Amino acid sequence: MGKEILLGKSLNELTQVVKDLGLPKFTAKQIADWLYKKDVTEIDQMTNLSLKARTALKEKYDFGTTASTKVQESVDGTKKYLYPTNHKNKFIETAYIPDNDRNTLCVSSQVGCKMGCLFCMTGKQGFQGQLSSGEIVNQIRSLPERDKLTNIVYMGMGEPLDNVPEVLKSLEILTSDYGMAMSPRRITVSTIGIIPGMVEFLDNSECHLAVSLHTPFDDERKKLMPVQNVYPIKDVLKIIKDFDFGRQRRVSFEYIMFKGINDTSRHVKELCRILDGIKCRINLIRFHPIPNTPLDGSDDQTIEFFKDQLNKKGITTTIRRSRGLDIFAACGLLSTKELVKQQEKDF
Amino acid sequence: MNSNTDQKNKLHTTSILENNEISPGVYVLKFRKIKDFKAGQYVGLTTDLSVTPRLYTIASGIQDDEVNILYNLKDDGWLTPRLSEIKPGTELFVTDPDGDFIDDSSPAWWIASGTGIAPFSSMFRSGLKENKTLIHGGRFTHSFYFENEFLPELGENYIRCCSQESGDGLYSGRLTRYLQDIPELPKNCRFFLCGSPEMVVEVRDLLINRGVEYNKIVAEIYF
Numbered sequence: 143m144g145k146e147i148l149l150g151k152s153l154n155e156l157t158q159v160v161k162d163l164g165l166p167k168f169t170a171k172q173i174a175d176w177l178y179k180k181d182v183t184e185i186d187q188m189t190n191l192s193l194k195a196r197t198a199l200k201e202k203y204d205f206g207t208t209a210s211t212k213v214q215e216s217v218d219g220t221k222k223y224l225y226p227t228n229h230k231n232k233f234i235e236t237a238y239i240p241d242n243d244r245n246t247l248c249v250s251s252q253v254g255c256k257m258g259c260l261f262c263m264t265g266k267q268g269f270q271g272q273l274s275s276g277e278i279v280n281q282i283r284s285l286p287e288r289d290k291l292t293n294i295v296y297m298g299m300g301e302p303l304d305n306v307p308e309v310l311k312s313l314e315i316l317t318s319d320y321g322m323a324m325s326p327r328r329i330t331v332s333t334i335g336i337i338p339g340m341v342e343f344l345d346n347s348e349c350h351l352a353v354s355l356h357t358p359f360d361d362e363r364k365k366l367m368p369v370q371n372v373y374p375i376k377d378v379l380k381i382i383k384d385f386d387f388g389r390q391r392r393v394s395f396e397y398i399m400f401k402g403i404n405d406t407s408r409h410v411k412e413l414c415r416i417l418d419g420i421k422c423r424i425n426l427i428r429f430h431p432i433p434n435t436p437l438d439g440s441d442d443q444t445i446e447f448f449k450d451q452l453n454k455k456g457i458t459t460t461i462r463r464s465r466g467l468d469i470f471a472a473c474g475l476l477s478t479k480e481l482v483k484q485q486e487k488d489f
Numbered sequence: 490m491n492s493n494t495d496q497k498n499k500l501h502t503t504s505i506l507e508n509n510e511i512s513p514g515v516y517v518l519k520f521r522k523i524k525d526f527k528a529g530q531y532v533g534l535t536t537d538l539s540v541t542p543r544l545y546t547i548a549s550g551i552q553d554d555e556v557n558i559l560y561n562l563k564d565d566g567w568l569t570p571r572l573s574e575i576k577p578g579t580e581l582f583v584t585d586p587d588g589d590f591i592d593d594s595s596p597a598w599w600i601a602s603g604t605g606i607a608p609f610s611s612m613f614r615s616g617l618k619e620n621k622t623l624i625h626g627g628r629f630t631h632s633f634y635f636e637n638e639f640l641p642e643l644g645e646n647y648i649r650c651c652s653q654e655s656g657d658g659l660y661s662g663r664l665t666r667y668l669q670d671i672p673e674l675p676k677n678c679r680f681f682l683c684g685s686p687e688m689v690v691e692v693r694d695l696l697i698n699r700g701v702e703y704n705k706i707v708a709e710i711y712f
Contacts, residue, residue: 254686371588487687
């Protein structure tokens with residue numbers, strides 16, 4: 143058994159750690175400072191802790207940062223980092239996307255994914271395991287560009303709201319004064335619509351919500367996203383409609399454009415109908431084909447027309463700029479390539 | 490807590506009728522039916538009102554008075570270690586049935602791994618048998634749950650693919666190999682997949698590569 147990891151522990155958990163070690167209560171806050179605000183990676187570097195405290199900590203705990211093992215850089219400045227995980231030979235990806243006045247980090251929340259969306263590369267790995275809050279926070283903490291970050295999106299590998307306890311704990315650390323003190327308005331959590339997880343997230347976080355919609359029609363969505371069989375989008379939208387997002391909190395819908403499948407005027411009309419009453423925006427995303435996919439991306443002209451139609455109907459719609467195409471920045475491509483499949487299959 | 494996000498599913502209280510281990514680590518839980526359901530739907534189950542219900546597909550037929558749930562004991566899970574210890578008469582909290590993994594009488598191939606056989610068991614027990622081919626993948630000879638019901642009625646349209654053992658009437662090998670080796674897949678039928686995410690994604694890719702249109706594939710996932 144390895145030692146327990148400190149990174150990813152909330153202040154409450156750190157308070158319990160110091161209590162168990164017989165250390166003064168204020169030590170918890172000091173440890174949190176070292177973990178989340180300062181640029182050190184060893185317990186020995188926590189120099190305002192007594193030698194006795196550091197020795198006691200080291201006996202049971204590791205600091206917990208993990209450096210990336212690989213990085214790819216795009217000509218447009220996008221960088222993709224590969225991080226090892228606690229799951230043997232399994233990796234996660236984190237994409238750093240610099241732009242003019244905004245530097246966004248796209249973090250992973252699971253190793254692989256259970257959701258099996260037809261258009262997703264991560265899903266082809268199957269599900270390898272949950273990330274701990276420490277592994278989620280590490281993607282930010284160990285990022286060389288950490289100090290330049292302005293925004294974080296939980297849109298990397300995995301379905302964040304299928305890992306609610308660890309995702310919520312990581313959000314607490316990112317947004318708390320004792321942690322990284324980011325504004326929750328700088329963080330967006332994306333989901334395909336896992337209803338129990340979404341309810342818990344809405345009730346217990348102030349961060350923005352993004353929902354992967356991809357088509358307004360139930361039958362089409364079932365073919366693209368198996369989750370539709372379990373949590374139909376109409377039920378997801380009902381919860382969003384009934385929730386008070388307040389003035390600052392935002393809900394957006396992600397919409398990947400598939401040629402001849404979800405990019406017609408019929409889809410515009412139905413989108414307007416089902417989103418009526420929700421203050422939201424739609425992000426249109428170009429589809430960049432993955433291996434063995436039966437889907438093609440819509441052309442630029444169709445995407446522009448789709449956007450204009452939605453904007454005319456009063457739904458703020460933007461087209462997300464494709465980034466990192468030369469390094470396969472779409473989540474899952476790099477780690478799936480690296481993955482050594484060792485698990486025993488049940489079929 | 491914000492009160493405007495109450496879950497739509499209200500929990501009903503029922504009591505356990507039976508809880509039997511039918512294969513190593515695999516159980517069938519039976520409880521009194523509270524609400525009608527469609528074959529292929531799921532219910533949420535919990536033994537503790539403070540814990541979010543876990544979803545399980547119903548394995549029994551729609552005419553049955555009791556609901557059967559097929560589950561794997563997962564040592565690191567929250568619910569199944571508790572369920573596996575549960576005795577008849579114990580209280581259980583159940584959501585309304587829900588879900589849209591529904592077949593009709595048109596031709597279909599049902600492809601399952603492990604306990605992913607549950608929705609097909611429900612469909613079969615509800616009377617859907619004509620035009621159906623059932624392919625079940627498992628590691629061991631004891632992995633083919635309810636085979637005594639399927640065999641007499643589905644005959645050659647019931648294929649058991651056993652990846653780690655050999656046995657009478659079993660195809661030796663993974664179900665993906667079976668599907669790959671079939672000379673031709675039917676054109677005018679739907680393919681229903683239920684099982685682990687790995688199986689669903691791999692089989693779906695295989696079918697698409699072999700010419701099946703993606704919109705003829707309906708998948709159910711475990712999570």
